[in-house]
Amino acid sequence: MFGFGMEVGIDLGTASILVYIKGRGIVLKEPSVVAIDKNTNKLLAVGEEARMMLGRTPGNIVAIRPLKDGVISDYDVTERMLRYFIHKTCGKRKFFKPKIIVCVPSGVTEVEKRAAIDATTEAGGGTTYLIEEPIAAAIGAGLDIAKPDGNMIVDIGGGTADVAVISLGGVVASRSIKCAGDTFDQAIVRYMRKRHNLLIGERTAESLKMNVGTAYPRTKILTMECRGRDLVSGLPRTIKVTTDEMLYALEEPVMAIADAVHAVLERTPPELAADISDRGIVMTGGGSLLDGLNKLIEERTGIPTYIAEDPIECVAKGTGKSLESLHILEKSMMSSKNYRRNR
Template sequence: MFWNAKSDVGIDLGTATVLVYVKGKGVVLKEPSVIAINKDTNEVLAVGEEARKMIGRTPGNIVSIRPLRDGVISDYDVTEKMLKHFIKKALKEKRSKASRIIICVPCQATGVEQRAVKDAAMTCGAKKVTLIEEPIAAAIGAGLDITKASGKMIIDIGGGTTDIAVISLGGMVVRSSIKIAGDKFDEAIIRYVRRKHKLMIGERSAEDLKINIGTAFKREVDLTMDVRGRDLITGLPKNVTITSEELREGLSEAVNAIAESTHAVLERTPPELAADIADNGIYMTGGGALLYGLDKLIESVTKVPVYVAENPISCVALGTGESLNYIDEINGLYNSDINFLE
């Protein structure tokens, strides 16, 4: 069968961000996983960054929805609409459809969760849909050679899940997936500010705090940032200055859970592969890897060098796109061939 390779698409269907890779062009789209819908008419009003700007600022009949939670689809119909929009935008042709789509999923996604992802992609009109697990895609995107008989350890911290895996000879030997990642960092910051300062802030404000002064390890210089929210006592708008040391305290439970899960995976790793990892180090990918000091925290717990991959946010998308060259081999692993009737 003839495929139009120009419309082969790799998708990092993330809880927080969707990245689309088009064969021959690279990553052409990076947008928040948000869609705004008019509840009265079921009309899509905005998708991606435009919809994200509406969060918390819409009237009652308009809702900004994040249809993926904890790395899996929580609203199938909305995810389908969002995918169609992103694929059409990435291909930039009104009538163009993806010939083949490869989508990454968390390494411990259930059969039901995998099927939901495939079904959502089916409706976009592709001839074939294939799944790849996130740690494999992340390792490929980070430039690691996973084909050799040598242990490589990857930690992919996305928006909804953190996937941890030891890879050798192209497969995962030990793996773990926990539903603690970027979204949980934001939730932890919201809870901390509410408890400590009696101030209610939104998701966007929490994310800004996380990006600008968030830390998992003690900084040499304590940073500060002003944040505005609603005073829980007076009900009026209020400004508060937050320090990075406060955020370290607020984030401690979530980041320690990731460090402990990494330690647990290492404990289950065969001795020969563990020795390889001690030499090669641990690689971190995903947006959560950019949290200041998280690499140092994991290094202090595991006693193994930890490196943040170059361009960690795009690693999974790049690896997914690179996997388009080996789509037939991946189909054999996941039995994910889905052929469509015209």
């Protein structure tokens, strides 16, 4: 059923994990959430089933997200989660373990890179390679990064936003900030608490972001009912939230992303900057779907800004295309073989 020398690409995201198998495409897309029984340390649920438990668990069960700001914050839980997903997609195998490419943010440290390699190898992977998310996102978005032309990619995930200028297959200038989808949710929670004395959970904040969230003034004002706990009376309360309120609530994090784009453009060589001005800026990742964010960046930079097709899947697709030229990329990417040899 499973061929010899299986090759797998994993988008190890803060909010979700996508698995790409060479020849089959994206075979798995699940939230990066794990539910564990604290008393027995037993894995109760992984992925969507565990996400449904967030904020709803009894004392002995904890639903956690083991990745934070794009990197591993709980090594043991991440390894167990990866083991579950690798077994689910590749099957349990003792021999001929799959080659795996894992995406990491552009600003990670050597320690964080080694943690990602070790966790993947311990979870059942064979030789493991790392690829930077902006490069994978650019490949997945259909950009030809091998040519001596400037391409600018803005990849906004759950934990980090990576801004990079790519040319000749490498990163010329980049910046990674810990301000992305999760930060949007936290900003909405803070705003609801401060403005309406209403305490809401992460899932409610995410729902508000997806339905009425905006980064740019809208011509048509939308409203949505929001339920939470009144901080004064302690009782449940429902209010209506408008897009104008969300615009104000999200102002700080979206401006941080716009500032990061501006900062990278300032460090970009003039020839590549001219290419970007002609080609435009490409946005990927789930955070790029926030309404009006591309318009805000376009207004701030004066450069046309586009959202890639299937932005959530761009990084995973990029790892898949990287698998096809793995023999070329092996020399430039950090791998578990090189890591063990150098250690």
